[in-house]
Amino acid sequence: MSGQWEAVIGLEIHAQLATRSKIFSGASTAYGAEPNTQACLVDLGYPGVLPVLNEEVVRMACAFGLAINATVAPRSVFARKNYFYPDLPKGYQISQYELPIVEHGELFISDAHGDNKRIGITRAHLEEDAGKSIHEGFAHSSGIDLNRAGTPLLEIVSEPDMRSAKEAVTYMRKIHTLVRYLGISDGNMQEGSFRCDANVSVRPRGQQELGTRTETKNLNSFRFVEKAINFEIERQIELLEDGGEIVQETRLYDSNKDETRPMRSKEEANDYRYFPDPDLLPVEIAADFVEAVRDTLPELPDAKQQRFVDDYGLKADDAGILTGSRALADYFETVAAATEAKAQLVANWVIGDLAGALNRDGLDIEQSPISATELAGLLERIEDNTLSGKIAKEVFQAMWTSERSADAIIETKGLRQITDSSAIEAVVDKVIAANPSQVAEYQSGKDKLIGFFVGQVMKETGGKANPGQVNAMLKDKLAK
Amino acid sequence: MAEGLHLQTLTQLAAGLERGEFSSLELTEALLGRIESLGPSLNAFITVTAERALAAARRADAARAAGAAGALNGLPIVHKDIFCTKGVLTTCGSRMLENFVSPYDATIVERLDAAGAVVLGKTNMDEFAMGSSNETSYFGPVRNPWDLERSPGGSSGGSATTVAARLVPAATATDTGGSIRQPAALTGTIGLKPTYGRVSRHGMIAFASSLDQAGVITRSTADAALLLGVMAGFDERDSTCLDYPVPDYKGALSESVKGLRIGIVRQHFDAGLDEQCAAAVREALAVLEGQGAVLTEVDLPNLDLSVPTYYVVAPAECSSNLSRFDGVRFGHRAADPEDLLDLYCRSRGEGFGAEVKRRIMTGTYVLSAGYYDAYYLKAQKVRQLIAEDFKTAFADVDVIAGPTSPTPAFKLGDKTDDPITMYLNDIYTIGANLAGLPGISTPCGFVDGLPVGLHLVGPHFGEETVLRCAYQFEQQTDWHEACPEAYR
Numbered sequence: 001m002s003g004q005w006e007a008v009i010g011l012e013i014h015a016q017l018a019t020r021s022k023i024f025s026g027a028s029t030a031y032g033a034e035p036n037t038q039a040c041l042v043d044l045g046y047p048g049v050l051p052v053l054n055e056e057v058v059r060m061a062c063a064f065g066l067a068i069n070a071t072v073a074p075r076s077v078f079a080r081k082n083y084f085y086p087d088l089p090k091g092y093q094i095s096q097y098e099l100p101i102v103e104h105g106e107l108f109i110s111d112a113h114g115d116n117k118r119i120g121i122t123r124a125h126l127e128e129d130a131g132k133s134i135h136e137g138f139a140h141s142s143g144i145d146l147n148r149a150g151t152p153l154l155e156i157v158s159e160p161d162m163r164s165a166k167e168a169v170t171y172m173r174k175i176h177t178l179v180r181y182l183g184i185s186d187g188n189m190q191e192g193s194f195r196c197d198a199n200v201s202v203r204p205r206g207q208q209e210l211g212t213r214t215e216t217k218n219l220n221s222f223r224f225v226e227k228a229i230n231f232e233i234e235r236q237i238e239l240l241e242d243g244g245e246i247v248q249e250t251r252l253y254d255s256n257k258d259e260t261r262p263m264r265s266k267e268e269a270n271d272y273r274y275f276p277d278p279d280l281l282p283v284e285i286a287a288d289f290v291e292a293v294r295d296t297l298p299e300l301p302d303a304k305q306q307r308f309v310d311d312y313g314l315k316a317d318d319a320g321i322l323t324g325s326r327a328l329a330d331y332f333e334t335v336a337a338a339t340e341a342k343a344q345l346v347a348n349w350v351i352g353d354l355a356g357a358l359n360r361d362g363l364d365i366e367q368s369p370i371s372a373t374e375l376a377g378l379l380e381r382i383e384d385n386t387l388s389g390k391i392a393k394e395v396f397q398a399m400w401t402s403e404r405s406a407d408a409i410i411e412t413k414g415l416r417q418i419t420d421s422s423a424i425e426a427v428v429d430k431v432i433a434a435n436p437s438q439v440a441e442y443q444s445g446k447d448k449l450i451g452f453f454v455g456q457v458m459k460e461t462g463g464k465a466n467p468g469q470v471n472a473m474l475k476d477k478l479a480k
Numbered sequence: 481m482a483e484g485l486h487l488q489t490l491t492q493l494a495a496g497l498e499r500g501e502f503s504s505l506e507l508t509e510a511l512l513g514r515i516e517s518l519g520p521s522l523n524a525f526i527t528v529t530a531e532r533a534l535a536a537a538r539r540a541d542a543a544r545a546a547g548a549a550g551a552l553n554g555l556p557i558v559h560k561d562i563f564c565t566k567g568v569l570t571t572c573g574s575r576m577l578e579n580f581v582s583p584y585d586a587t588i589v590e591r592l593d594a595a596g597a598v599v600l601g602k603t604n605m606d607e608f609a610m611g612s613s614n615e616t617s618y619f620g621p622v623r624n625p626w627d628l629e630r631s632p633g634g635s636s637g638g639s640a641t642t643v644a645a646r647l648v649p650a651a652t653a654t655d656t657g658g659s660i661r662q663p664a665a666l667t668g669t670i671g672l673k674p675t676y677g678r679v680s681r682h683g684m685i686a687f688a689s690s691l692d693q694a695g696v697i698t699r700s701t702a703d704a705a706l707l708l709g710v711m712a713g714f715d716e717r718d719s720t721c722l723d724y725p726v727p728d729y730k731g732a733l734s735e736s737v738k739g740l741r742i743g744i745v746r747q748h749f750d751a752g753l754d755e756q757c758a759a760a761v762r763e764a765l766a767v768l769e770g771q772g773a774v775l776t777e778v779d780l781p782n783l784d785l786s787v788p789t790y791y792v793v794a795p796a797e798c799s800s801n802l803s804r805f806d807g808v809r810f811g812h813r814a815a816d817p818e819d820l821l822d823l824y825c826r827s828r829g830e831g832f833g834a835e836v837k838r839r840i841m842t843g844t845y846v847l848s849a850g851y852y853d854a855y856y857l858k859a860q861k862v863r864q865l866i867a868e869d870f871k872t873a874f875a876d877v878d879v880i881a882g883p884t885s886p887t888p889a890f891k892l893g894d895k896t897d898d899p900i901t902m903y904l905n906d907i908y909t910i911g912a913n914l915a916g917l918p919g920i921s922t923p924c925g926f927v928d929g930l931p932v933g934l935h936l937v938g939p940h941f942g943e944e945t946v947l948r949c950a951y952q953f954e955q956q957t958d959w960h961e962a963c964p965e966a967y968r
Binding site: 041044045046047048049050051052053080082084086089090091092144271273274275278279280281 | 563564570572577580582583584586681682683684685686688689690716717718719720796797799800802803804805806808809810811820824844847848849852856
């Protein structure tokens with residue numbers, strides 16, 4: 001980005017709420033069913049049917065509001081957003097307009113300098129998703145799948161507080177982590193359960209007034225968000241520097257070409273004629289309902305991260321990684337509680353070897369072949385000097401593929417570290433006797449040769465000797 | 481078998497069935513015979529469900545024999561064609577739904593079925609309940625049995641006519657601005673519109689969601705009370721249906737009106753009300769006064785704003801409610817559409833009639849950006865004022881009484897070119913819809929051989945009071961027994 005330009009970014013994130021049934025009907029929300037098998041008469045917009053609000057979505061929106069330190073509105077109102085589209089069965093989408101359920105929230109991210117930056121969250125409102133038009137596979141017509149129609153969404157609208165694509169992605173990741181912590185969304189981006197629209201504008205650095213913005217729709221991966229925003233920023237700057245003007249419009253990101261393009265203007269020339277839905281009563285939330293939801297809130301990511309730093313003495317970055325998901329954090333804590341090993345060692349193993357192996361095999365932490373207790377068993381053996389760090393990695397790989405415990409593997413493979421002084425001494429003596437010239441060199445002042453001797457001893461013992469012990473014993477004997 | 485079954489009320493028929501004087505099957509056959517011979521000239525039915533009715537009557541007779549008779553066991557009724565009936569054509573009076581067979585039953589249909597009612601058919605109505613004369617029906621106007629050249633009113637004109645012509649003792653109906661009460665007044669029947677939220681709207685095809693309410697048209701107040709007792713009550717499928725106990729409506733009828741405070745709205749008797757109608761209503765009020773009711777004048781200062789307010793709110797809601805009729809999933813679909821826009825434009829253009837289109841356009845306009853505040857929002861505020869007026873009035877009175885309609889039945893075609901005059905037909909009834917109040921129209925006299933209705937409005941959930949007042953009036957008069965000559 002040119003130095004004299006500043007980007008201004010706001011995101012509208014759509015998180016699908018993880019309810020079993022739809023927001024206004026009893027039909028299932030399960031993903032991947034045969035087309036139109038999970039759409040009941042309400043979802044199909046049949047004559048005479050009426051929406052009935054699923055209480056669970058209110059609880060979920062409320063939990064989200066509390067988690068972002070927002071106001072949970074004592075009274076919110078569902079409104080109809082009117083437009084015609086074949087995948088919108090009623091000819092209107094039930095959403096919230098003037099009175100959303102959540103307002104005035106905030107979230108903190110680290111900016112480019114590592115400083116805490118506040119991102120305002122204007123509002124979060126409940127709405128129903130539309131169905132899906134299918135254009136491939138039909139000659140001279142289109143198909144419509146209404147399974148998704150009526151799926152509950154929470155639309156989370158940020159303030160235009162972000163200044164780079166990186167910040168936007170950090171914010172979006174943080175929201176993603178948060179909704180999964182709260183258990184209100186599975187956050188599955190491939191299935192479209194978590195997606196966003198990015199509002200982007202640029203202005204000369206130092207200018208207060210906002211530039212004209214564009215809205216890039218339906219970004220369903222963190223990578224696409226970053227790329228689309230960066231493309232948009234570059235495009236706008238280039239256009240302005242060439243004396244052009246930004247048109248306020250809706251754009252689509254094409255990941256194949258890595259560019260954004262304007263949507264057909266016909267689709268956005270709508271006047272949605274919002275008005276309160278007369279089929280639904282205003283949602284009134286009593287203070288005790290809010291308090292009951294507050295009581296069910298889990299420890300939130302920021303608090304957990306701080307606690308990991310304070311209680312376990314972890315590095316802030318490591319604590320951040322470990323608290324990136326509830327499951328990972330729980331895994332870490334289970335290991336830490338089950339072993340005498342230092343917490344930082346546990347963290348290193350979880351973030352390092354375990355995460356690496358999971359990543360290599362495309363597994364989630366929940367699918368780890370090595371359970372937290374099993375990993376604790378391995379770390380115990382490092383802590384009590386049974387294993388060296390190097391051998392421990394070998395044992396870890398064996399555990400990964402064999403489903404056997406660390407102790408069982410150590411026993412069968414005879415990998416127990418040799419800590420018996422007399423046993424080590426015998427090998428040390430043997431190595432010293434076998435290398436007289438190196439001994440002479442060492443004793444004439446070539447201290448670095450100690451590494452050679454240690455290496456020889458380790459080789460002789462198949463890596464099982466305790467390196468610290470070997471080192472000390474060699475130094476002692478060679479000094480004589 | 482007893483003669484003259486068609487002249488009996490539900491309550492009388494129930495007693496006859498109970499005494500075994502006739503079976504439900506005999507009753508059903510008798511009424512189906514009348515519908516077949518007298519029905520066509522009235523055009524009151526869109527669908528006659530003879531086979532289903534006979535089967536239901538047999539079931540009812542068997543249930544009675546088995547000692548398992550419901551509250552309405554074997555009693556014949558008809559449904560306004562706005563209520564969804566599973567496996568039966570449900571047209572809403574529109575070409576749009578000319579071939580629509582509902583896959584489910586409306587809640588009230590379910591409840592009446594469960595009580596053992598025998599449904600003889602579905603009645604004609606103004607298209608999507610938008611009209612006050614039944615002339616907007618795609619299936620042609622219904623004729624008033626008191627004068628076939630005249631309108632029975634609307635939109636529940638078919639329901640009112642079938643009851644007035646003694647084709648059936650009772651009919652379900654709906655009322656958004658007077659669509660139960662005005663046709664009841666114009667046909668000499670009793671029309672009850674309950675409190676908004678008293679009866680489930682689930683399965684009732686929506687016109688204006690915040691105003692629509694299901695009710696009944698009958699020939700006796702006791703029948704209205706009987707049916708309401710079955711239809712009313714909470715339904716989890718309608719969020720606007722209130723969870724409020726259902727009282728014993730029939731039990732409440734017998735109490736005298738002595739000391740009942742009846743409010744007379746001064747503005748009701750201003751210019752616009754036919755003088756002879758006014759005289760009939762005044763006479764009716766005198767009857768109630770003679771029974772011990774206390775008449776006092778009340779003021780509804782914003783009443784003159786009710787028609788314009790209604791004609792902003794109702795079209796706004798209808799413009800959105802009718803968006804689902806797009807030719808995509810059900811209902812009329814234009815042949816060989818060129819593209820999506822063509823499919824929409826022609827399906828809706830062909831499927832909807834002129835009055836429906838007029839209201840969709842009005843409603844779309846008042847909700848549009850730049851006009852919303854001036855029209856829709858303003859109308860909602862005025863609606864609040866009107867509701868407040870009623871609330872204030874009900875602090876001093878138990879019932880508000882007046883005319884149901886400014887004139888007796890008018891000739892078909894008389895007002896079709898002038899929507900505003902047509903809209904003014906509902907001037908006395910619309911207020912109760914805007915405020916969500918229960919209202920009843922009961923016959924109170926004749927003008928030139930045409931029935932006149934007395935309109936009684938109660939406070940929220942004041943059904944017992946308006947029913948009692950109508951019932952007690954009925955005990956002193958025989959207007960409700962008057963039957964058009966050709967249908968005796």
